[in-house]
Amino acid sequence: EVQLLESGGNLVQPGGSLRLSCAASGFIFRNYALTWVRQAPGKGLEWVAGINAGGDGTHYADSVKGRFIVSRDNSKNTLHLQMNRLRAEDTALYHCAKFLVPGLSPTTLKNGGPDSWGQGTLVIVSS
Amino acid sequence: ETTLTQSPAFMSATPGDKVNISCKASQDIDDDVNWYQRKPGEAAIFIIQEATTLVPGISPRFSGSGYGTDFTLTINNIESDDAAYYFCLQHDDFPWTFGQGTKVEIK
Numbered sequence: 001e002v003q004l005l006e007s008g009g010n011l012v013q014p015g016g017s018l019r020l021s022c023a024a025s026g027f028i029f030r031n032y033a034l035t036w037v038r039q040a041p042g043k044g045l046e047w048v049a050g051i052n053a054g055g056d057g058t059h060y061a062d063s064v065k066g067r068f069i070v071s072r073d074n075s076k077n078t079l080h081l082q083m084n085r086l087r088a089e090d091t092a093l094y095h096c097a098k099f100l101v102p103g104l105s106p107t108t109l110k111n112g113g114p115d116s117w118g119q120g121t122l123v124i125v126s127s
Numbered sequence: 128e129t130t131l132t133q134s135p136a137f138m139s140a141t142p143g144d145k146v147n148i149s150c151k152a153s154q155d156i157d158d159d160v161n162w163y164q165r166k167p168g169e170a171a172i173f174i175i176q177e178a179t180t181l182v183p184g185i186s187p188r189f190s191g192s193g194y195g196t197d198f199t200l201t202i203n204n205i206e207s208d209d210a211a212y213y214f215c216l217q218h219d220d221f222p223w224t225f226g227q228g229t230k231v232e233i234k
Contacts, residue, residue: 117163
């Protein structure tokens, strides 16, 4: 059974930093692209960042580009999101998600979408 | 970027009802739409892929229809356990975009 467990969410001041992690199990981690998706209170879901299976291809939403860094450790089956220069509008529940189809880049069109999600970790940016 | 407009945002149903949730795309996205169910504090569950295909292990009371720009998730004979937040996702273009979601309450 695929499991994705996020951690690292917290209350942080504007301008601060936070590192989220997503621990994965139940599948061959190194074979799948992964993404971060967030949901702000009362809003819809927003794609944040994606990383390919090897970790050498990363992609970001314009809203976080230059501030967030997605990375992965395939030896530890863990995905990370380093969040810098945080803003109030980054307040959200952050989920990691696994691609349905192995071997794809996050930018592959018609990629089947995600088949598994984590339950999320809450980030609150407030003074 | 494809915009998905999902409706209604909230609905209240009685056990046994048939429920329809709509997801409309701003451009033609073939059948590249998935549906998910999420309950508070839990991970989202993949229920419909490619607009119409029931994910293995999901109750056949769930079904999906549509192609192009109009998509529908149908829940037949709704049960109390179906109370959840439902959302659509398109993977036709990059990046994925999502409907605003529908909260389904069971009376």
